[in-house]
Amino acid sequence: MxxxxxxxxxxxxxxxxxxxxxALIDVNLTVEPGEFVSLIGPSGCxxxxxxxxxxxxxxxxxxxxxxxxxxxxxxxxxxxxGMAFQQAGLFDWRTVAKNIELPLELKGWDKEKRAAxxxxxxxxxxxxxxxxxxxxxxxxxxxxxxxxxRALAAHPPLLLMDEPFGALDEMTREYMQGELLRICAETSxxxxxxxxxxxxxxxxxxxxxxxxxxxxRITNLIDVNLGAKRTEDTRAAADFFTGITxxxxxxxxxxxxxxxxxxxxxxxxx
Amino acid sequence: xxxxxxxxxxxPPLAFGVAFLSLWEGVVRGFDLKPxxxxxxxxxxxQFFKNFARIWDATSVSGSNALIGLxxxxxxxxxxxxxxxxxxxxxxxVTPLAIALNAIPIFVLVAVLNNMYSIxxxxxxxxxxxxxxxxxxxxxxxxxxxxxxxxxxxLMKSYAASDFAILRKVRVPNAxxxxxxxxxxxxxxxxxxxxxxxxxxGSQNGLGSRITSNIANSKNAAxxxxxxxxxxxxxxxxxxxxxxxxxxxxxxVASKTNNNK
Numbered sequence: 001m002x003x004x005x006x007x008x009x010x011x012x013x014x015x016x017x018x019x020x021x022x023a024l025i026d027v028n029l030t031v032e033p034g035e036f037v038s039l040i041g042p043s044g045c046x047x048x049x050x051x052x053x054x055x056x057x058x059x060x061x062x063x064x065x066x067x068x069x070x071x072x073x074x075x076x077x078x079x080x081x082g083m084a085f086q087q088a089g090l091f092d093w094r095t096v097a098k099n100i101e102l103p104l105e106l107k108g109w110d111k112e113k114r115a116a117x118x119x120x121x122x123x124x125x126x127x128x129x130x131x132x133x134x135x136x137x138x139x140x141x142x143x144x145x146x147x148x149x150r151a152l153a154a155h156p157p158l159l160l161m162d163e164p165f166g167a168l169d170e171m172t173r174e175y176m177q178g179e180l181l182r183i184c185a186e187t188s189x190x191x192x193x194x195x196x197x198x199x200x201x202x203x204x205x206x207x208x209x210x211x212x213x214x215x216x217r218i219t220n221l222i223d224v225n226l227g228a229k230r231t232e233d234t235r236a237a238a239d240f241f242t243g244i245t246x247x248x249x250x251x252x253x254x255x256x257x258x259x260x261x262x263x264x265x266x267x268x269x270x
Numbered sequence: 271x272x273x274x275x276x277x278x279x280x281x282p283p284l285a286f287g288v289a290f291l292s293l294w295e296g297v298v299r300g301f302d303l304k305p306x307x308x309x310x311x312x313x314x315x316x317q318f319f320k321n322f323a324r325i326w327d328a329t330s331v332s333g334s335n336a337l338i339g340l341x342x343x344x345x346x347x348x349x350x351x352x353x354x355x356x357x358x359x360x361x362x363x364v365t366p367l368a369i370a371l372n373a374i375p376i377f378v379l380v381a382v383l384n385n386m387y388s389i390x391x392x393x394x395x396x397x398x399x400x401x402x403x404x405x406x407x408x409x410x411x412x413x414x415x416x417x418x419x420x421x422x423x424x425l426m427k428s429y430a431a432s433d434f435a436i437l438r439k440v441r442v443p444n445a446x447x448x449x450x451x452x453x454x455x456x457x458x459x460x461x462x463x464x465x466x467x468x469x470x471x472g473s474q475n476g477l478g479s480r481i482t483s484n485i486a487n488s489k490n491a492a493x494x495x496x497x498x499x500x501x502x503x504x505x506x507x508x509x510x511x512x513x514x515x516x517x518x519x520x521x522x523v524a525s526k527t528n529n530n531k
Binding site for chain 2: 052055057076077078079081082083085087089091093102103105106107160
């Protein structure tokens, strides 16, 4: 059974009005359990829309989506996935531990079980001593680690991430990428990851989904052959650069219709 | 260290105040200004202590009008902001009326209200204060309930949270600092409204009417003594609103604004 199955999905905003936007046209995608899949493409290619469709925060105009064999809406009701955004989105009025407990509160867990799980998650993201602090007392990278801990608190099999490291500096970002891979390996979580950054997509993923705008669609699926275990040395490996070049060329292809587009707009090339 | 810091902070405004009062006293004496033109601070303080009991009575009248109006206005304002954030169409119905009410000089409503109640009733003034407070609280709290981070709402939806859960865990906590901001604005305004309402008839027992009657009788220093009472009452309201704010959000959002900014 696939972790995510997207079949013939289109999403059209403001259909039939002058402001109609074809956000996604005929998208098919299968994500297997344990896989790490990145969605990459220039602004407006519908990658965030696709993520929100999988999360059932949006409904597809046509087509169907299943998550863990269930309909997207059922899996949202069952909290089958955790979600993290570019903004950590922590609640300033809750302590770090209470932030992590939020999804468990909504699942109706009792207090002791929640506290124990929060502590377990804090240890997973290596911030156990910060339980009683408030989010605004933490750095951006720490806040994002708490957001990941919160997303995984209920041990969902699937993690959906929308540019979670987009607002972090480069060094923190690389550290967070390593941490994310470690956490996902320890918890055997499937990840769908939206990013603007080519190296980030290649470093993290088993597969990179390249998308193109107007209308939003998938143009390439690129397998990354970096093996299961990735370290800081991976960033200097030949296969890493091969992967980056493959993704970059696929992204250029998406701009073939923009005659003289030398560089890919909206995609970070660092 | 803390004491030295505190003294360093308190000293300049204190010195400025003393200097200002001395200058005032000096000008009045030096130019031999007549009391009906400008009373000397020494005379004002003298009148303040001489009439303390009467000033206290007048302050209690105006103060209780302001307090009752403040509480009623806050309760109604909070209730209405919940309604508005829940049923957006209500906002479209009510907003034009609210703008219309705010566009007229709101104090003149007191004259109208005075006609509706007996001449000795305090109710028109309290209604007046409630109305002014109501709008301040309504606007701010409604903003706090509706202007929540979109990430927070998406996150709650991803947890399959009900609208009620989103209200309880996101909107209400988000609105709490807005409520205290509203109270900080509304507390001194409620006192001012209570005074000014007294200018439009009704019982002559509050600070506002005492100030006018003393001025009418050329008892300028006594009028100023009542102004001093009014000033102290306004400050008390403001100080209480600040204490409430820090008590309600200890360790939370309020200390964030204190520490980081």
